[in-house]
Amino acid sequence: MKTFYRNFGRQVVLVAGLSVLALTATAQDLRIGAVNLERILREANMAKTAQTKLEQEFSRREKEVQGLASQLKTASEKFEREAPTLPEATRGTRQRALVDQDREFQRKQREFQEDLTLRKNEELQTVVDRANRVIKQVAEAEKYDFIIQEAVYINPKHDITDKVLSGLNGSK
Template identity: 65%
Template sequence: MTTTSRHPWRNACAAALIGLAAVAAHAQDFKVGFVSTDRIFRESAAAKAAQTKLEQEFARREREVEALGSQLRTASEKFEKDAPTLSEAQRTTRQRQLVDQDREFQRKRREFQEDLNQRKNEELQQVLERANRIIKQVAEAEKYDLIIQEAVYINPKHDITGKVINALNGAK
């Protein structure tokens, strides 16, 4: 009897080892890179410029909302101070005014925040689109097979975020 017929698993193990060796050889050619989107948004000149643009665009409205909040606090403090000396009708009228003023403040603050968030998303989307074009250029130029943008863990040697930020800062 031959050795292979007594131990049929040997043929399967040998085939598996040959397959693993082929996969390992191919894996050495597989090049992976990682890009931190958060870091691009924090460190790139394009993201910083977008933030400055938003601050300038929304500064006036932010001051208006803050002024309304300040007026509401002042009116509320005045009411608290004056309440003991007011008649029931005056107290009720002032409470309604405060409720209306608070409702208006909350509405304006909500609208401001929604508009700001929408514009921020638009600006960051433009930065991300530019970054993605650069990531693709880097991947093609340096022959990457895969670029990952979010990961639980990545070995720092695969992080190409710095290259992307530098290219993004250099691109206009």
């Protein structure tokens, strides 16, 4: 069985090596472009518009959650100051009220974050979908073989992000 795996491993290495050689031989004919998607999501007009739209849509709820946090903090500080002088029954009642208030605050904060994240993802997906269509148009028009969106390093001569941004910002 060991012989099988050893031979199989050698065959895999051989095939991989031949593939690299074949790719190297044809790489001179390939036209490769790269896009910085993070930059597109930061600089595209439609991404900026989506961000503004989200801020407007969620500003009221954000203020509401901040108000609840402020009320909870004030009530908690007041309780801490007054707790030593309160009768046991009153102290227990106010402590339970604070726990309920904190629970309500946590729930509203969690719902706000979940709704904001969901809407942000929807808006970003719209931008990404539009960017992908523009990337495809640029690739077809300029006869690219590959367009890479995520890379550790991109040689500036292969970066087509500006072209994609122009296409995004120039059309609706």
